[in-house]
Amino acid sequence: MIERAVNFERLRGMRCGSCKYEWQAHDEWLDRFHQADEACPECRTDCQVEERPDFWVVQDDSLYDDSKVRDVYWYHTSTHANWPDRTFDPTARLTDETKQRFQDIGTDGRSLERWAQGQKTKALHLGTYEAAIENMLRRMSDQDSADDQFYLYRVRLSPNAAIVPGVHKEPTDWVGDVQLAKVCAPGLNTFRYVNTHEDPSSVSLAVTPDAIQAVQGIPIPLAIDAAHPWISAATARLLEAASLPAPQPKTALERMRRTAPSALSDEARKLEAEVADTLPLGLRHRLHAHFDAASLTTNPGAFPMKLTGLAQLVRDPLAALDLLDAEPWRDV
Ligand SMILES: [Zn+2]
Numbered sequence: 001m002i003e004r005a006v007n008f009e010r011l012r013g014m015r016c017g018s019c020k021y022e023w024q025a026h027d028e029w030l031d032r033f034h035q036a037d038e039a040c041p042e043c044r045t046d047c048q049v050e051e052r053p054d055f056w057v058v059q060d061d062s063l064y065d066d067s068k069v070r071d072v073y074w075y076h077t078s079t080h081a082n083w084p085d086r087t088f089d090p091t092a093r094l095t096d097e098t099k100q101r102f103q104d105i106g107t108d109g110r111s112l113e114r115w116a117q118g119q120k121t122k123a124l125h126l127g128t129y130e131a132a133i134e135n136m137l138r139r140m141s142d143q144d145s146a147d148d149q150f151y152l153y154r155v156r157l158s159p160n161a162a163i164v165p166g167v168h169k170e171p172t173d174w175v176g177d178v179q180l181a182k183v184c185a186p187g188l189n190t191f192r193y194v195n196t197h198e199d200p201s202s203v204s205l206a207v208t209p210d211a212i213q214a215v216q217g218i219p220i221p222l223a224i225d226a227a228h229p230w231i232s233a234a235t236a237r238l239l240e241a242a243s244l245p246a247p248q249p250k251t252a253l254e255r256m257r258r259t260a261p262s263a264l265s266d267e268a269r270k271l272e273a274e275v276a277d278t279l280p281l282g283l284r285h286r287l288h289a290h291f292d293a294a295s296l297t298t299n300p301g302a303f304p305m306k307l308t309g310l311a312q313l314v315r316d317p318l319a320a321l322d323l324l325d326a327e328p329w330r331d332v
Pocket residue numbers: 016017018019020021040041042043044045
C-alpha cells in the first residue's frame with residue numbers, strides 16, 4: 001500500500017473550460033484569478049464566464065491508472081465514531097416530530113422508510129488526507145458542526161472494488177447526498193471525480209460500502225499539551241478579556257448593532273485569526289472553532305487548544321498518520 005506525501009500547498013491543476021488548455025497554479029495566482037485579476041494563460045478567459053478555467057487533475061497523476069486506485073490509502077472525516085457503520089439507523093437522530101412530518105408526506109405512509117433507505121445507500125466520499133481535513137474544516141465553518149467530535153479514517157479499498165473507467169467532473173447535483181447508481185453502470189462501485197472544493201484538483205472517490213475493505217480511525221483534533229507557552233498565553237488573554245467591559249462602538253454601523261461583541265468574543269476572534277495566519281493561504285478562511293464563553297470557567301484552555309489542534313492537523317500531518325499506524329484495522 002502507498003501512503004501519498006501530504007502537501008497542503010501543492011500546485012493546483014487547472015483546465016480552461018473555453019480552450020481546454022491545462023496548466024498548474026499556486027494559491028496566490030488562484031487568489032488573483034478569483035478576483036478576475038488573472039486568466040487562462042492561453043486564451044485569457046477569466047473567472048466571470050461559464051466556460052471559465054477550473055480545477056483539473058494533472059495529466060501525470062498516477063490515479064488515472066485504475067490499478068493504482070486500490071494501491072493507495074484513502075481518507076475520510078466523519079462525526080460518526082463507527083464509520084462506515086452498515087447497521088447505522090439514519091432515523092435514530094430524528095425527533096418524533098420530524099418522523100411524523102415524513103409520514104405526513106405522500107399517501108402510503110412509507111416516506112420515512114424510503115428516506116432512510118436513500119440515506120443508507122448514498123455514496124461515501126473518500127479523498128486525500130488533505131481533502132479529508134479540509135472537508136472537516138468546511139463542515140465546522142459552514143454547517144454548525146464546530147462543537148462536534150470528528151474522526152479521521154484511513155481507508156483500504158477492497159481488492160474487488162469495481163472502478164468506473166476514467167476521472168470525471170464532479171457531478172453538480174450531488175452536494176452531500178448522491179446515489180452512486182446514478183453515475184455508475186450496474187456492478188461498479190467506485191467513481192473517480194476531480195475534487196474542486198477540498199485539496200482542489202486532487203482525485204476523490206464516491207463509493208458504496210462494498211468497495212471498502214477496512215478502516216483505521218482516530219478522534220481529531222489530536223490532544224494538545226496544555227502547558228505549551230502559546231496555550232498558556234492565549235488562555236491568559238481570554239481570561240483578561242472576560243474581565244473587561246464591551247468596547248465602545250466606533251462606527252455608525254457598530255452603533256446600530258443591537259448587541260455589541262464583548263471584549264471576550266473579540267479576543268477569541270483575534271486568537272482564531274492568529275492561528276489561521278499560520279496556515280497555507282487557501283485554508284485561512286476555513287478555520288472556525290466555535291468559541292463557547294461558558295467553557296472559560298470550566299476549561300479555560302479549551303478554545304486555544306482546539307485551535308492549535310486543528311492547525312496541527314495541517315502543519316504536522318505525520319503526527320496524525322503515526323497515530324493511525326498504531327490503530328488496528330477494522331473490517332467493513
Ligand atoms: Zn483558455
